[in-house]
Amino acid sequence: MNPPIIVKHDEKNTNQEEINETLSLTNLPKHTEIPGLELSFYQGCWHVSRMLPSVIKVQQKFQAQDTDIILVSKPKCGTTWLKSLVYSIIHRTEFTYTNHPLLTHNPHELVPFLTNFYTGDDHNALGLNQISSPRIFATHDPYVTLNKSMKESACKIVYIARNPFDVLVSGWHFTSSNELVKSKNGVSFETYFDLSCRGMEPGGPHWDHVLGYWKQSLDTPNKVLFLKYEDLKEDGVVELKRLAKFLGCEFSLEEEEQGVIEKILELCSLKNLKELEVNKTGILKTSKLSNLQNKTFFRKGEIGDWVNHLSPLMFERLDQVIKLKFAGSGLEFKIHPSK
Numbered sequence: 001m002n003p004p005i006i007v008k009h010d011e012k013n014t015n016q017e018e019i020n021e022t023l024s025l026t027n028l029p030k031h032t033e034i035p036g037l038e039l040s041f042y043q044g045c046w047h048v049s050r051m052l053p054s055v056i057k058v059q060q061k062f063q064a065q066d067t068d069i070i071l072v073s074k075p076k077c078g079t080t081w082l083k084s085l086v087y088s089i090i091h092r093t094e095f096t097y098t099n100h101p102l103l104t105h106n107p108h109e110l111v112p113f114l115t116n117f118y119t120g121d122d123h124n125a126l127g128l129n130q131i132s133s134p135r136i137f138a139t140h141d142p143y144v145t146l147n148k149s150m151k152e153s154a155c156k157i158v159y160i161a162r163n164p165f166d167v168l169v170s171g172w173h174f175t176s177s178n179e180l181v182k183s184k185n186g187v188s189f190e191t192y193f194d195l196s197c198r199g200m201e202p203g204g205p206h207w208d209h210v211l212g213y214w215k216q217s218l219d220t221p222n223k224v225l226f227l228k229y230e231d232l233k234e235d236g237v238v239e240l241k242r243l244a245k246f247l248g249c250e251f252s253l254e255e256e257e258q259g260v261i262e263k264i265l266e267l268c269s270l271k272n273l274k275e276l277e278v279n280k281t282g283i284l285k286t287s288k289l290s291n292l293q294n295k296t297f298f299r300k301g302e303i304g305d306w307v308n309h310l311s312p313l314m315f316e317r318l319d320q321v322i323k324l325k326f327a328g329s330g331l332e333f334k335i336h337p338s339k
Contacts, residue, residue, distance in 0.1 A: 025040065025042075025049075025052060025053065025056075028040045028041055028042055028052075029041040030049065031046075031200060033187075033191060033195055033200070034175060034181060034187045034191070034192070034195070034202075035181060035184030035185060035186070035187060036178070036180035036181045036182075036183055036184035037175065037178060037180060037181050037187075037202070038050075039200070039202060040052050042055070042056075042145070043142070043144055043145045044142060044144055044145075044205075044208055045141070045142045045145060045203065045204070045205075045208070045209065046199075046200055046201065046202060046203065046204050046205075047202075047203075048202055051115060054115035054118045054119050055115055055141060055145070057115075057118035058114045058115055058117075058118050058139070058141075058147055059141075059145060059146070059147050060147075061118065061125065062114060062117075062118070062125075062128075062147045062149065062150075063149050064147065064149040064150045064153045064155045065133065065135065065153065065155065066153050066154035066155060067133040067134040067135070067154075067155070068134065068135045068136075068137065068150075068153070068155035068156070069086060069090070069134055069135070069136045069137070069155065069156050069158065069247060070137055070138070070139060070150055070155055070156070070157045070158070071083060071086060071111065071136065071137070071138040071139075071158050071160075072138070072139055072140070072141070072157060072158065072159045072160075072213060073138075073140060073159065073160045073161070074140060074161070074167065074203045074204075074206060074209040074210065075140055075171060075174070075202055075203040076162070076167050076170040076171045076174055077160055077161055077162040077167055077229060078160045078162055078229040078232070079138065079140075079160070080107050080108065080273075081107075081160075081229075081232070081268060081270065082158065082160045082227070083107040083108065083110065083111035083136075083138060084102055084107045084110075084267075084268035084273065085232075085240065085243065085264065085265075085268050086111065086136060086158065086243070086247070087101075087102070087107065087110050087111050087136060088100070088102065088264045088267060088268055089240065089243065089244050089247065089249060089264065090134060090136065090247065090249065092255075092260065092264065097263055097267055100267060102267060102268070102273070102276075103276060107273070111136045111137065111138055112137060112138065113137070113138050113139060113140075114137045114138070114139050115139070140203055142208060142209045142212050143212035143213050143216055144212060156223070156225070156246065156247060156248075157213075157216075157223060157224045157225070158224075158225045158227065158243065158246070158247075159213040159217065159224060159225065159226050159227065160227045160228070160229060160232075161210045161213070161214070161226065161227070161228055161229065161333070162228070162229035162230070162333070163229070163230060163303070163333035163334060163335045164196075164206050164207075164318065164322050164333070165306035165310065165315070165318065165335055166229075166302075166303065166304070166305055166306050166335075167206060168192070168193060168196045168201075168306065168310075168318070169305055169306050169308075169309045169310075170305075171192065171196070171201055171202065172187070172189050172192040172193075172309075175187060175192065175201075175202065189309060193310070193314055193318075196318070197317055197318055197321055205325075207321075207322065207325035207326060208325075210331070211325075211326070211329055211331070213226060214226055214329060214331050215329075225242075225243065225246040227239060227243065228333065228334075229303075230303050230333060230334040231334075233303055233337075234303075234334075234337070234338055236261075236265045237261050237262065237265070240261050240264065240265065241261065302337070303334060303335075303336065303337040304335060304336045304337050306335070
């Protein structure tokens, strides 16, 4: 197996002018209502403007392999957790729980975002074919923006969704930790809430992102697996068995009897990952955003934390939006922990 994938960014972008001219990025709708973080609207989604060229390069240039595993989420829906779980499931016979890479590496180093390979002059992309199979990558892109080869190859797509109320709160905390945003005196919760209700937060609109993959999972269940954050929290064993079966590496009866599933859940739990030294200190090496600290990826991870942030009027407004957008889809989320 290859060592953890750490892709360093080259800020020199010799193709930037060509990309802007060819794709008319400068003419896309934009907003700067989050101080220090300009967003651009591209193919139905609000992207951080400085990351959009890399998103488009992935869309145009990446070639998926049939054995690839693509992990997808809207930001702040359990991305870090899903990376940890899938990595541990796929490589479960290669490590013990005392020498596991998760003990010394942030999950985002072990499972990189595809955009990490397509920054600057794209020299990082040359190493893609040198990664051993199955390759595991991640993206925040909506389904309509996915690279054509991801849709047409036999690669597996795993999507994780989370209830919109907790996503909003987690998104605000994470955005507020961004050094560029902090340097501009931050963004108020009220402003971030309003943007989310209008679908203008990073990765938004939330409902379009989620419904795109939800509908695809119903149409092609062998291609796209739709997971809910809340289900993973409340019945991890059942969900991990479903996940492993989808990925073609089902847990054996012997593994189940040996407690392998429970060990993976414990290893990848927020409580465990949060207390590891690698996740308490340091800067994420693979981040293209400004100096993201490893600890910012591990906050509470609770179901229902939104009750500590949203007023009754706020809840009512977002609840009405969500009910309208998800109407008829058959998709529902738990917003409170089970008793």
